[in-house]
Amino acid sequence: MNDEKIVCETPTPGKNSTRIDKWKYEAVRKAILKVVPTEGPGILFKELPQYLEGVLTDEELENLGSLMWYTTTVKLDMEAKGELIRLKGSPQRLIRS
Numbered sequence: 001m002n003d004e005k006i007v008c009e010t011p012t013p014g015k016n017s018t019r020i021d022k023w024k025y026e027a028v029r030k031a032i033l034k035v036v037p038t039e040g041p042g043i044l045f046k047e048l049p050q051y052l053e054g055v056l057t058d059e060e061l062e063n064l065g066s067l068m069w070y071t072t073t074v075k076l077d078m079e080a081k082g083e084l085i086r087l088k089g090s091p092q093r094l095i096r097s
Contacts, residue, residue, distance in 0.1 A: 007019055
């Protein structure tokens with residue numbers, strides 16, 4: 001796993017972007033795309049890390065660090081890029097665009 005970084009944006013105006021290892025971004029993004037449906041009712045954001053644990057490899061999970069932190073960071077970037085949609089209401093639910 002190399003040291004290449006990727007900039008993760010956020011859909012929240014005024015918030016700074018975050019740089020993370022590219023392999024971590026790609027692993028979490030790929031896993032998110034596998035588990036988040038394209039139609040409602042979507043998936044609960046708070047349950048997303050549990051689903052990702054079933055998709056990511058043991059090596060990825062071991063080397064990732066905080067799964068919740070990386071899930072949140074990549075999810076926000078995917079929202080900013082229009083790949084994920086946060087459905088209205090509470091608790092937070094997501095679908096793929």
